[in-house]
Amino acid sequence: MANIFPRWSNWLPLKLLVIAAVLGGAATAGAWYYFTPKYTRVGYQPVQPVAFPHDVHVSQLGMDCRYCHSHVEVAAHSNVPTTQTCMNCHIQVQPDNPKLKPVMDSWRTGKPIEWVQIHKTPDYVYFNHSAHVNRGVSCVSCHGKVNEMPVVYHDQPHSMAWCLDCHREPEKHLRPIDQVTNLNWQPTPAEGESVEEAQLRLGLQLKKEWHVNPPDMNCAGCHR
């Protein structure tokens, strides 16, 4: 009886297996990368031209975020301070500290300091700081505890799913407006209540009172 299958077909299962393994491996590798914080740059901590310690300025000296990021309540962008802002104090405070040399140079020459951008949304996303900080969303919800960072790093994923988590359940993040820039603030739990439960209780109350209703299904809320 003649062979129905030619000889080379003996190797077919093995070949298929190899191809499947390669494809499967590629898919796994892709997913591995795509679904980890590496993809969303969580932990990204570039070296800045000036070693500006947020922890010293905020936690030790008690400066408010808005002293430097002065337009955060009125503009979409939260501005990086001008050299002039630094010099308001450093013209007297430690003017000879070598760490401040780039600032002094910039002040003398008028050439701006080129800070490395850490938090970046894609060009088709229009995030607005003022809409958030004026409605009880704290800096800490998106940027982490910057007041404890000697060198700032990317704390949260800033992916679309992460944005929508909060847009769908803003109560997890709402707080009284005067506590927005207080990064250490925590709700006071009632008796027998955990901090999370206290946050939920307060958040739901604020959401109801202020009619907090962020765009959750409207693409044009952020993409335009």
Add this chain to the structure above:
Amino acid sequence: MSKRVLNHPPEAATGKKYWRSLGQLAETPEFRGWLEKEFPQGASEFHGGELSRRNFLQLMGASTALAGLSLGACRRPEKHLVPFSKGVEWSIPGKALFYATSMPTRQGAAPLVILTVDGRPVKVEGNPSHPAAEGRSDTWSQSSILDLYDPDRSRFFLESGKESDGDKFSKGLDLLLEKAGDGAGLAFVLDRTLSPTRERLREEILKKYPKARWCVHEPAQPEQARLAASVAFGEGMMPDLQVEKADVILALDSDFLSATGGTVRTIRKFMARRRVEGPDSKMNRLYVVEHRYSTTGGMADHRLRVQASQIAHFTVALAEQIGTLTGDPNLKPLGGPTTKFTERWIEEAAADLVAAKGRSLVIVGDHQPVAVQLLGYAINAALGNIGTTITGRRTEEKPGLTMGALAAAIREKQVQALFIVGANPMYSAPADLDWKNLQKSVPTVIRLGLYEDESSEGASWHVPLAHYLESWGDSLAADGSYTAVQPMVLPLYGGWSEIDFLARVAGLPKPAGPELVQETYMKRVGGEGATLTGTWNRFLLDGFAADTASKPEALTFNGGAAKDAIGKAAKPAAAAENTFEVVLEPCSKVDDGRFSNNGWLQELPDPISKLTWDNAAWISPVSAAKLGVTDGDVVEVSVNGRSLTIPVVRVPGTVDNSLTIALGYGRTKVGRVGIGTGVSAYPLMTTENPYFSTGASVKPTGAKYKLAITQEHGTLEGRGADLTRQANITDWQANASNGDYFKKMGMDSHIPENISLYSNPPLNEPHQWGMTVDLNSCLGCSACMLACQAENNVPIVGKEQVINGREMHWLRSDRYFASDEAGVDDPEMIIEPMLCQHCENAPCETVCPVNATVHSEDGLNVMAYNRCIGTRYCANNCPYKVRRFNFFDYHQRPLDKLYTWNLINEKGTPDTLKMRNNPNVTVRMRGVMEKCTFCVQRIQEAKIAAKVRAKDSANMLIPTDAFTVACAQACPTDAIVFGNIKDPDSKVSKMRASPRSYRLLEYLNTQPRVSYLARIRNPNLKMPGADRIGSFMSDGHDHGHGAKPAAHGTPTGGNH
């Protein structure tokens, strides 16, 4: 339940039809192509280039393989945040600032506010506090922002064509002027502006060089109007038309409702009398006599086609008729016309004008000969209009030499140094002057120009001119008020402004700031003992000085002088049977050629002919048939020994034996955009006949030229009669109480109520956006289209792609003609702006496989570009054909390199053009669908502002009409209104409630958010043909079942 049949009733074989092109009437295969597909046959194919779809796929495969090798691209590049080193006053990064300024034009200042973001001017709007603009603008000011960033603008000082600098030029100028003596050898050629500072510098220069020659060169604005006014009313007096006071207006070849012939102020005054709010509203009545359709003609209640050269005869005939009716001695006897016109037309129009004595107005076009204009004033005097609908105002303008006189001086070798400031006489001087050789014969030519163009060629010096958005200056607005011009940025290419330049010539130092303007300001506005502090900043803040509008002055008509001048004027020739007249007109887009390098204007379809990127000779379909030519056939036009070859385009409504050619094309030296567009008509222009010449012969050459005409793009299945609805005022008044009168017309009167199988989620956000478009007010000026283009970063695609039907305008202006069979040559015209209708039941949304187009809770049909994969299903399913697809990376590639392919795509847009983009709108890439978003960026900004205000309260309502969209903001006639339809106090809610409102293709149950308000015409029922005017259709499908006939019993249609 009976079966629902949604077949369109067959269109009647006879009766009134609505059509866009002659091709549609004749059902040509090309038109069928446009109709049957969103994109015509082959629009989705590559052509022209060296690439077929097959080797495109091969290339794509290769590039995908290569992409896999370069894994380095996975990392995001490091980006920098660069704050100022010292803070800048008012500047908040990313937040817009508005500064008032104005665009100097030959008709005076167009008052504007400029939106700037981070120091970049981005968008032009009308100045809302200026009485001459009331926040409105026009096509030229909207598009001027693109000129500012034009990478083709002149960047260098040139000495005999070699690069130099400002200091060397200054030294050279001083050397030249040292030898100037009394200035007998100096001559200046300038554009017309109404800048008091320039006038002051002119006096300074003439004080220093008393014999210098000063000449204002405006090829598209001849001197006739000023000459006629000075004879009729005395030197220095100009008539000011009080259009809003006139009940009956007759325009004789006057396009006073257009960008080229009118101003926003006149247009608004006219439209104030055109609003029909309820059944008791009164409208003015407009008669237009013209040689081709203009936007003014489109507004007309009665329109008569008369050759431009025969307007003189028509005016005489009208004057005689009015003389007979009024017995005015100045109008009788005039010798009688030599051409016969429709006598009843003249009789009835004259009777109507006389009946409205003191409330009527006859407007003669500025281009018409002086005698015709004087006769127009005589008619107005006889009608008692002087002092009522025509008042006077003093003009400060002092006329200079004519170009003819300057040319004579150059010919006699009297001019040693010629200063050409802004103007471009090498291109636009009348042909009989032989300016080319004259300019070459002048020893020293110094040119100040925005571009290195024709007039800069061979010049001893070329000085880059600063754009008006980069310079200090001043001007007078249409109402005479003193208006500021202030810079938004430092000159991008280091140019000098006109007054900087003239100050240097006058021997003053080049000003560093606004000193020159401040000096003028103090003299004009400051008054005795005034200081700059306080009022100057107010002046810049408002953009104009309050209470400086010219006061109305009493006019006394010098009837005797006018009669003398009319008597002495040569009798114009009567129309000859077999020859043509040639009319030269400034283009509605590129004017006299000055905006020729503006891509937005080049790609904007002409309001009537829908021609882009070229000019062509407009010809009536009858004359074209006689010559055996059709659109794009090249003809040779010869008149008075001069000739040119130009393609023709058939435009219904053009009078027979007349060719109209737009000026401003066929530039020989201009930037990348303007080069190779159209044919220059200046070779036919002479000093004697700057406007029309008669006795032309026209011969077909047999050659063909490809024209990019958009009139058949986006046609809607022949549903024209359903889309544009109109009635005459008597019919409408009889039916106004019936709110369904316009809603149940055409197809909508035939079909049962809409039923939907699918229930949409409820839209219960407090803001629900909607728009109304009033067809009664829409002129077709297209300011909305350019405002949209500027606001939303809409790219231009180039002539070839327009021919392929790929133009990107989110908002288009559809021009429909309406006529019965006999009237195809002389149809009515209706303009209908068409944009995304934001259907609540949107057909596009249901077919998108990736949910890239969805509905928002505030009623927008939104487009998420980053989701779109470019299937174009949505465009195929859109009954309004308003979706646009990016076939190429228009923002990344130069238009002439769209088809050149290599693996590493050649990319790159000049940085200046990137700077122009609105930072609040995504710049779309290839393969993405886009469309009108109702300016969602403005909506979001308003919403966010409301949230910021609300803080810890619950009140997030946006105040009524707190903002509007770009098209509505630009619209000079308020035809487009946008707002919250859930707010009963908003303007849009009130417009939607009008009995004139209807929605497009209601029977498809798309539930559009855009409503249209039907056009109402106000015919004089005694006029010939009045029964046809404004009637919807005369085939029995017209008014909804049960509509009442007009109360007075006049016929509403022909064939009942």
